[in-house]
Every structure is written in C-alpha cells, then in structure tokens.
Amino acid sequence: MDVTRGGFPADAAPFSRNSPPDTPAVFDTMPEPTSGGDVAVLMSGGVDSAVLCIDLVTRGKRVFPLYVRFGLRWEEAELASVGNFLQAVERPGLMPLSILEEPVADVYGPHWSTGGSPVPDAESDDEAVYLPGRNVLLVAKAAVWCLLRDIDALALGCLRSNPFPDSTPAFFRELQSVLNMAMNGRIRLIRPLEACRKEDVIRKGIDLPLRHTFSCLSPVGDLHCGLCNKCAERRRGFRKAGVADETPYAASFAATP
Ligand SMILES: [Zn+2]
Numbered sequence: 001m002d003v004t005r006g007g008f009p010a011d012a013a014p015f016s017r018n019s020p021p022d023t024p025a026v027f028d029t030m031p032e033p034t035s036g037g038d039v040a041v042l043m044s045g046g047v048d049s050a051v052l053c054i055d056l057v058t059r060g061k062r063v064f065p066l067y068v069r070f071g072l073r074w075e076e077a078e079l080a081s082v083g084n085f086l087q088a089v090e091r092p093g094l095m096p097l098s099i100l101e102e103p104v105a106d107v108y109g110p111h112w113s114t115g116g117s118p119v120p121d122a123e124s125d126d127e128a129v130y131l132p133g134r135n136v137l138l139v140a141k142a143a144v145w146c147l148l149r150d151i152d153a154l155a156l157g158c159l160r161s162n163p164f165p166d167s168t169p170a171f172f173r174e175l176q177s178v179l180n181m182a183m184n185g186r187i188r189l190i191r192p193l194e195a196c197r198k199e200d201v202i203r204k205g206i207d208l209p210l211r212h213t214f215s216c217l218s219p220v221g222d223l224h225c226g227l228c229n230k231c232a233e234r235r236r237g238f239r240k241a242g243v244a245d246e247t248p249y250a251a252s253f254a255a256t257p
Pocket residue numbers: 215216217218219224225226227228229230231
C-alpha cells in the first residue's frame with residue numbers, strides 16, 4: 001500500500017438541500033465537474049467513501065484519500081481494507097493514502113468504540129452508533145491538513161439516512177465558516193452523496209471491488225462479524241440494491257435481515 005503520512009466553484013451552494021427527494025437519481029447532487037481542483041476524501045473503509053473517491057477521480061479531480069485514525073476497535077481491519085481497495089482501483093488522479101493520527105481513547109474513556117463495552121448489535125437503531133463529536137474532530141484536523149496543502153475541498157460520504165446532529169447541512173455550513181475564519185482559507189466541505197441511500201451508492205459502485213470495503217464494529221480477524229449494527233446495514237444495502245454481497249462474514253445466517 002502506498003501511504004504518506006503526514007475545485008469546486010467557490011460560489012456554489014453544496015449545503016442548500018434541506019430535504020432530499022424521495023427517489024434521488026444517484027449523484028444528482030454532485031457538483032458539476034470543473035477543470036482542475038484538488039479534493040481530499042475522508043475514507044471510512046466503507047462503500048460510501050470508496051465509491052465517492054472513485055467518482056470524483058472519474059470527474060477529473062485529483063483525489064487525496066485521507067484516513068484519520070481515532071484508535072477505535074475496528075480500525076486495524078478497516079485501514080487494511082482501505083489500502084486493499086485503493087490498490088485494486090489504482091488509476092491516474094488517485095493520490096496515495098494519507099493517514100492522520102487523532103487518538104480519542106483519553107476523551108471517550110470506556111466507550112463501546114474503544115472496547116469498553118459490547119458494540120451495538122444488528123437490532124439496534126442507527127442512533128446507537130453515534131460517536132461523540134466524531135465529525136467535528138475528523139473534519140477539523142482533515143480540513144487543516146487540506147488548507148496547509150492548498151487542497152480546495154474536503155469530501156465526506158454522508159448519506160441521506162444519517163441521523164446525527166453533526167451531519168446536518170447547518171453543521172457543515174457553520175463548521176466550514178469557522179474553519180475558513182480560523183485559517184483565512186477557502187476550503188469547501190462537500191457531501192456529494194447527501195441525497196443517496198446506501199443501495200443507491202452500492203449500485204453506483206457495482207463495477208468496483210466493493211468486497212474490499214469494510215464496515216463492521218467488531219471484526220473477527222479481518223472478517224466482518226456479521227452481527228453488529230454496521231454489518232446489518234451493509235447486508236440490507238446489498239439486498240436492497242439487488243447486488244451480490246461478496247463480503248465474507250464470520251457469522252452464518254439463517255435469515256436475511
Ligand atoms: Zn460487524
């Protein structure tokens with residue numbers, strides 16, 4: 001894995017959509033491609049950021065994949081998947097992965113994400129997987145990284161179903177404003193998938209090696225556990241998309257969730 005450590009129109013309105021349509025055409029909300037312009041993509045290991053990353057490259061962007069390591073229980077397997085995916089889709093315009101360190105165990109304490117208690121299971125609500133301050137921590141560090149390198153935009157793979165208070169249009173609008181005020185910069189925080197559902201993104205990425213993506217809270221070695229909240233969401237997404245799920249799960253299943 002090649003790893004380093006470490007433009008969209010300025011007057012466009014990436015956060016203007018308040019309520020997505022019921023049946024969005026995939027990526028209808030993507031900014032129109034422009035000539036030039038660099039964008040960093042926050043990689044989570046999952047399908048959404050993986051598909052977003054390649055879509056931006058296809059649109060002519062130079063894309064800098066960025067992974068922020070919080071020290072959470074699934075990150076070793078997740079980061080390995082990010083590396084495998086990027087290696088499998090290598091192409092011009094896709095830059096080496098950069099990894100930033102931002103450990104949160106001293107802040108979170110004995111939290112389920114750091115191994116302090118069982119992870120939310122397949123029956124839990126989406127709200128159960130909220131990580132306190134996740135996006136403010138992620139975006140602040142990543143945006144400073146971008147601003148110091150003259151990268152025009154920072155892209156996140158947030159979907160329409162994201163229920164968290166730190167994923168709203170208002171949150172990103174205000175955070176973008178504060179970051180640019182703090183750094184006297186012009187970075188844009190963009191969420192091109194904000195009107196998409198999981199199944200829309202899976203269909204969009206049907207020709208990509210999605211088996212190399214990862215979304216599990218409690219991996220068994222390098223396998224998805226098959227039993228956690230994120231595994232259930234992943235399985236539902238593939239099923240709704242009508243796309244074969246090639247993910248190797250540690251658990252065997254008696255029924256489709
Ligand atoms: Zn899992």
